[in-house]
Amino acid sequence: MKVAVTGGGSGGHIFPALAVARRLIELGHEVSYVGAEGGMETRLVPEAGVPFHALPAGKYNRNTLQPREAWKALRGLVSARALLRRLRPRVVLSTGGFAGFPLAFAAENAGVPVVLLEQNAALGLANRWLAPRARRIALAMDVSLPRKLAFKALVTGMPVREERREARAAKQALGFDPDRPLLLVMGGSQGSLALNRALPDLLEPHLEGWQVLHQTGERGLEAVRARVAGLAGYRAEAFVDAVTAWSAADAAVTRAGATTLAEAAYHGVPLLAVPLPADVDGGAQEQNARFYATREAALAADQEKPGELAAQLERLLEDAELRAHLRAHLAELSPAGATERLAHLLLEVAE
Template sequence: MRVLIAGGGTAGHVIPALALAERLAGDGHEVRFVGTPQGQEARLVPAAGFPFVEVEARPFVRRASVRALAGPLSAVRSVRRLGPVVGESDVVVGMGGYVSVPAALAAMRGGRALVLHEQNAVPGLANRALSRRARAVALAFAEARGGFPRRARTVVTGNPVRERILRVAAERERLAKEAAAEMELDPERPTVVVFGGSQGALHLNRSVVEAVRRLPPDVAQFLLLTGRAHLERVRSALDAAPPVRTFAFLERMELAYAIADLVVSRAGANTVAELAVCGVPSLLIPYPYATGRHQEANARALQRAGGATVLLDDELDGAVLAERVEGLLAEPDRLRAMGERARTWSRPDADEALARVVEAAGGGS
């Protein structure tokens, strides 16, 4: 079966798509990607060894303006260009990001099977609009089902997670020792890992700097993943702080998850899925400007399962964050229970479940 996967922009869209691609390729299917030259997919997909087709695609702007015309016009051009590529495929999978729209439209125009994957607990406008014509709409969160038309063929699969992340639960002790050695952390001390997603998060970073300064040095050590734009500012601000290691990002996030006693992060769909499958307790601070407040909905889903606590961004400052972190670390039994509940709620077989949906839609096996 020939599968064309469309999705990208941020790493949060690309990583689950690659997890699906690896599963499909392992099952003997031919997989290609379509994406934009400026998105994360242009780097990550070829590095993973999959063929990559570049197209022009721009986000749709909802406000009336000259710029608002760029998205639809770009989509029209991309639909035409994608015609031959889609025609060579048995099924097109839209994994999110604005490149999914022209790929899905080209699939409908060419009579090819279309599968959509909705990552978030609140579905996006494009997926809602396209869902009526899709063979299947795979959901990462059961909560998203109510956001689609009744006639949409929805199925809950979870959000595919990379194989190396899936190994954390079984290999935590070994990976934690490796993380401690590689990042010069004390394996015997409580470790708080903080990150704001692939782009970093300015407000979160500022609050973390203040929180670390407020906390007694013996409470915890910190691993901060700041994003490239904020690295030097955070490093200079924490020069004389308790044990802190700062990096722009980690290629091997499994090391961070393995050594973490607590993660403080935004609540992107990929982050929530990885935290859950690793069984890591978390304090989630949803990005407040996410469309439809979908990050808050993602965070609340894990909170309801008992695997996370939630702090809203408008309540966030250094003092509040320090108090919440210190309070959670003072209850190790509670943290262990949160991790276990997160793991129970997770869907470690999401890549396989989504692959079966794609196979059924495309007539492959």
């Protein structure tokens, strides 16, 4: 069966789409991945061995009219119609974002069934536009939708790499003491300037009891390494192997991207979520953090409130009972099996 998978622009759109694409290929189906020209997916998808096609895709800016982006979006829609005729998929999966819109929109207009994956606690802009005519909506989180959409929604969870390592072995592989707790600081695939600046000072008083693995992103590595050079047990790396790092971690401080939260839930790592400001991502991470916090699966703090960030961090590190409580509720949100569920939903819709 021919299946098209589309989405890109960020790891949160690309990695779940790739996970489903690989699973469908394992099941013997013909999968094509469609992304945006110049996006991260142009490198990541071919590296994963999945056939890739690029389309022009204009970014929508909520605050400014950008004629060049509008022209790219129009070109993308025209190109998507031609590509759809070439690929002839029985079903299309879109993981959202501007990169996933052109092919999904063309498919809906051509009568090809579309399944949307919404990773966040509320529908993103592209998915809101596509949802009325989508065949099904797969949800990473159990969130409520308007009645006119709720009947086509299914909670599948967020596809993540379903691999774990034994905790002590993972700590040793990373070069840490297996007998001491490890805090993972992760600011997303490119790091977080705010976390890079704030965390070394806040964590220094806790280093007698804790070790720290801080993923800074490439741009932040030099500054953080200079700041923590004299701190025993505090190590900064531009990138980390996610499976090993999550397996080793006893707690985490992270952004509130959907993939990051799903990985924490899968690995059972209690965390403090520090979402991006709403003016950066339209409030998606704030809503994700609120979703996990209201279900007592994470603590949350505003990066613009240093006192709140420091207080929540101290609670996470000093209260073992709280960490156990968060871990128990994370288990209720674990996305284990999400890739399989989403792959079979696509095949069900196609048939």
